[in-house]
Amino acid sequence: GKMEEGKAYSQDGVLGHLEMLEAQARELALKQEEMEQQEEKLAGLKARVQELRAQRDELRAKVELQQKQLLEKGVVKDPAQPSAQTVLEWKIKSIKAMLQIFYLTGISGKLTKRGVCFCISTAYEGTYLGSYYLDILTKPEVRIQRHSVPIFIPLEQIAKKYLQTDIRRFLSVLSDHLNAYAGRRYQADQFEEHFSDRIEGTLQRNSLCNLLVFNYNVSSNRKTFLFNVKLLYGDLCCSLPTEATISCTPSAPASLAEMAAAHSEVFRHTALHKAFDSLSNAKETQD
Amino acid sequence: MENSIYQVYEDEIQLLEEEIKLLSEKYEDIQQESTFFSDEEILASIKLFQREFQGQSKGHESPSDLKAQLESLEREISFLMKFTGIQFTSHSKKTLEKSGNRTVQKHRLSGNCHSLPFQLEFQLLEMQNKENVSAVITDLSIITESGEYSDLSKLVSSTEEHGSLLLFFRSLSSYAEWYEHRRCTFLHFK
Numbered sequence: 001g002k003m004e005e006g007k008a009y010s011q012d013g014v015l016g017h018l019e020m021l022e023a024q025a026r027e028l029a030l031k032q033e034e035m036e037q038q039e040e041k042l043a044g045l046k047a048r049v050q051e052l053r054a055q056r057d058e059l060r061a062k063v064e065l066q067q068k069q070l071l072e073k074g075v076v077k078d079p080a081q082p083s084a085q086t087v088l089e090w091k092i093k094s095i096k097a098m099l100q101i102f103y104l105t106g107i108s109g110k111l112t113k114r115g116v117c118f119c120i121s122t123a124y125e126g127t128y129l130g131s132y133y134l135d136i137l138t139k140p141e142v143r144i145q146r147h148s149v150p151i152f153i154p155l156e157q158i159a160k161k162y163l164q165t166d167i168r169r170f171l172s173v174l175s176d177h178l179n180a181y182a183g184r185r186y187q188a189d190q191f192e193e194h195f196s197d198r199i200e201g202t203l204q205r206n207s208l209c210n211l212l213v214f215n216y217n218v219s220s221n222r223k224t225f226l227f228n229v230k231l232l233y234g235d236l237c238c239s240l241p242t243e244a245t246i247s248c249t250p251s252a253p254a255s256l257a258e259m260a261a262a263h264s265e266v267f268r269h270t271a272l273h274k275a276f277d278s279l280s281n282a283k284e285t286q287d
Numbered sequence: 288m289e290n291s292i293y294q295v296y297e298d299e300i301q302l303l304e305e306e307i308k309l310l311s312e313k314y315e316d317i318q319q320e321s322t323f324f325s326d327e328e329i330l331a332s333i334k335l336f337q338r339e340f341q342g343q344s345k346g347h348e349s350p351s352d353l354k355a356q357l358e359s360l361e362r363e364i365s366f367l368m369k370f371t372g373i374q375f376t377s378h379s380k381k382t383l384e385k386s387g388n389r390t391v392q393k394h395r396l397s398g399n400c401h402s403l404p405f406q407l408e409f410q411l412l413e414m415q416n417k418e419n420v421s422a423v424i425t426d427l428s429i430i431t432e433s434g435e436y437s438d439l440s441k442l443v444s445s446t447e448e449h450g451s452l453l454l455f456f457r458s459l460s461s462y463a464e465w466y467e468h469r470r471c472t473f474l475h476f477k
Contacts, residue, residue, distance in 0.1 A: 038292075045296035052303035059310040066317050074321075087324050087332035088353050094319075095360040098378050101394065101411070102364075104424075105373050105456040111366055126424035126450025168370070175457065 103131065106179075107171055114139065120175050122182035124239070129182040134174075142167060152208045153177050154236075176237040183239030184209040190273035198276055200226060210236065212272070218259060225252050227260065231267060244268045309385070316382045323379075333357075372401045372460060388415035400456070401463035403439075406430040409452060424450040431459070438462070 102108040109118040115138040122129045135146040142163055149155045155174065162170035192203050200215040210233035217224045227246050234242035244267035246260040266278045324332075333354060368374045375398040384391040389412070396407045409427040413420055427450045433440035439462060446455040 042292065042296070045293060045300070049296055049299055049303070052300060052307065056303055056307050056310065059307060059314065063310060063314050063317070066314060070317070070321055082324075084332035084336035085353065087328055088336060088357055090319065090322055090324055091329050092353070092357055092360060094378075095357075095364055097319075097380060098375055099360070099364055099367075101378075101396075102367055104411075104422075104452055105371060106453050106460075107371050108367060109370070111363060116366075121453060123451070123453035125454075126427070126452065128422040128424075128453070130419065172457075172461075179453070179457075 104128070106175055115142075115145075118171060120171065120178055122175075122179045124183045124186040127186070129186055132178055136167075149174070149178070150181075150207070153181060180233075180235075180237045180239050181209060184233055187239065187272040188212060191276075194273060195276050208236075209233075212241075218256070218263075220253065220256055220259065225249065225256060227263065229263075229267065231272070240271070241268055312385065313382075316385070320379065320381050372463065373456065374399045383410070389413070400459045401467055403459060403463045403466065404432055405459065407452075409450070424452045426450075427452055427455075429455060 099108075103119060103121045106121050106123075107118065108121070109116050112135070115136045118134045118136060120132045120134070122131070133146075133148045134144055137143055137145050144155075144159060144163070147155065153174075154177070158170060158173050158177070162173060188203060188205055188209055196202070198216055200217060202214070204213040205211065212231040213229065215226055215228050218227055219225075225248055227248055230243075230245040230247075231241040232243040232245075233239070244264040246264050246267075248256055248260060263279055266275050270278050336353065364375075375396060377395075377397045379395045381393045382390065383393055391410060391412050393410050394408070396409075398405060407427070407429055410425045412423045412425065414422075427447050429443045429447050431439055431443055433443060439459075442455065442458050442462070446452070446458070
């Protein structure tokens with residue numbers, strides 16, 4: 001009857017209400033957990049920051065004390081007698097530092113199980129340009145197992161001539177070739193980087209960088225003419241051209257021939273990336 | 288956003304870790320560069336070291352490791368100096384600047400190239416980029432016993448002017464060989 005209906009209805013209501021309360025409680029519990037986790041993580045991060053700050057401050061003080069000692073006594077030595085381990089570790093670092101700069105001399109290397117791995121450094125004036133490696137075996141005979149020398153360098157020729165009889169000479173001659181090549185390439189790269197707006201078109205070069213061609217404008221009597229330059233570096237161990245051929249359009253006036261000769265001289269005696277500056281001087285006297 | 292609360296701390300942590308790394312390196316560098324131990328002190332330490340750590344290996348490097356490392360390094364440098372004829376008798380460096388991928392050091396290097404002595408001072412700037420390390424020499428100062436040999440003093444002044452350290456070594460090397468050869472030839476005829 002009606003009693004049963006009412007009873008059933010209110011039972012559902014209560015259950016429903018209970019479920020809702022449970023759900024709310026679960027949600028609250030989750031949010032609480034999240035908040036606790038967040039707080040924990042934050043606390044952890046804060047603690048880590050404090051820890052690192054303390055470490056950093058300690059180090060700063062250490063370095064400051066070191067500076068003070070250096071100023072006062074000129075050396076930093078522990079007041080106590082340094083331990084044997086400290087001394088040896090110092091020596092080890094010392095030799096490592098020496099080995100690290102040996103490449104500045106041009107030829108360095110490392111002993112390997114079956115021979116030596118040589119390293120040839122290249123440089124143009126004060127700028128070191130890159131190293132080339134040769135893995136050389138010494139038994140049963142001296143031979144090159146691996147290398148990073150570019151193929152347009154006559155390595156085989158040089159090896160045939162010197163490798164068996166005088167390995168130092170072999171490395172020396174190879175170094176001359178590599179340094180000259182690196183020097184030519186450096187000049188061409190610098191020229192492209194700083195003077196591309198002064199030339200017409202682009203600089204053309206071969207892989208060995210011993211043949212360079214480019215064009216640039218000159219003016220004479222308020223007219224502009226195009227000079228075509230061909231630089232040939234006939235000596236592979238040299239980073240200055242042996243020939244500088246400048247040609248102009250056939251219709252150009254005779255006075256231009258003089259200018260071309262003057263410019264040619266400049267190119268033969270000045271590094272390419274410095275030549276244009278010298279040219280401006282030559283140019284000013286013509287105009 | 289939630290993440291931003293952590294971000295502030297995480298950023299500071301990263302900065303602090305970097306600063307700590309640079310400071311420790313600076314401390315170690317200065318410690319290394321302003322200390323000096325003579326060969327006698329080193330020999331004494333080798334003997335002492337073996338006795339001190341007889342049978343122990345607490346997580347320090349065992350005596351055989353350090354000694355072996357030292358011997359191996361000495362063999363390497365000895366081979367290079369003998370092969371190239373360029374003997375370094377003393378080397379000291381001072382790190383002037385160290386940041387990210389850029390290091391500036393001042394070096395003092397003395398030695399002999401075959402029989403010709405030299406003393407060098409220079410500044411070395413090394414920069415690490417993606418594929419390799421680039422190096423530039425500045426403030427090069429060279430002292431040799433050029434005395435009677437005007438060729439040598441010409442070499443010194445032109446290489447000093449352009450910081451051409453590599454060229455100096457290569458030229459000094461061939462010059463020294465020529466000098467040796469000449470000396471031997473004279474002796475032969477004496």
